[in-house]
Amino acid sequence: MSLHTWWLFFLAVFLLCGTPGPNMLHVMTRSVHFGARRSVAAMAGCLAALVLILLASATGLSALLMASPRLFDVLRYAGVAYLVYLGIRAWRSDAAPIDVDGRALVPSLSPPAMFRGGFAIGISNPKALMFAAAFLPQFIDKARPEIPQFAILxxxxxxxxxxxxxVYGIGGQKLAGFLTRPGLKRAFNRLTGGIFIGFGLALLGSRP
Structure with missing residues (x-):
């Protein structure tokens, strides 16, 4: 893989990762409620899921899903159910007030619980396996050893x-400063809940 190819990959990934999705929305909402620093565990969970998906695609798991539509459907419906569940829970959550430090006065979550939540969000989309399987090989030079190239990507x-x-974590923490009124906090909860449900419904229509 040449330096030029790597730069193309980096630019594509930079734009892709910056696009709002379930992971970024989860990180932002966790930062709104608990602050960016305490949400690092949620970020780590999302990242662990992403790396696992990328490694699974590199090792051929995506080919197994493509060859087994029924298995893909099982994973897809599980992902849909989880995203819709998160959306409903966010929609119905109490409009807890925000204190002067920009954190919601809600019961705290332990770092392991934060990590598990982030990991569940990140791993809940089997379509990501298909995307990674189609995207990563485009930047691999078949004339060179593939494992080091996959590791770099x-x-x-x-x-x-x-x-x-x-970026999203700091943005969420700053946003919390504007959600000091229960009415605004309720609107935020319903907006994020609706977006999570939308992500789930979009996943419902996906095919391998």
Whole structure:
């Protein structure tokens, strides 16, 4: 893989990761409720799921899903159910007031719970496996050893994703300062809940 190819990959991934999706929405909402620093565990969970998906695609798991539509459907329906569940829970959550430090006065979550939640969000979309399987090989030079190239691409993807987690996390913490009124907090909860449900319904229509 040439330096020119890597730069093309980096630019594509930079734009892709910055696009709002379930992971970024989860990071932002966690930062609204608990602050960016305490949401690092949620970011780590999302990132672990992403790296696992990229590695699974590189090792051929996506080919198994493409060859087994029934298995893909099982994973897809599980992902849909989880995203819709998150949306309904966010929609119905209490409009807890925000304190002067920009954090919601809600019960705290432990770092392991934050990590598990982020990982579940990140792993809930089997379509990501298909995307990674189609996207990563486009930047692999078949004339050179493939494993080092895949390692570079996965590392680049992970670092870029972490950068955008930080952006969304800081943005969520700043946004919390504007949600000091219960009415605004309720509107935010319903907006994010609706978006999560939308993500789930979009996944429902996907095919391998």
């Amino acid at each position: 996965v590392a680049t993807f992970a670092v870029t994703e972490m950068f955008w987690y930080a």
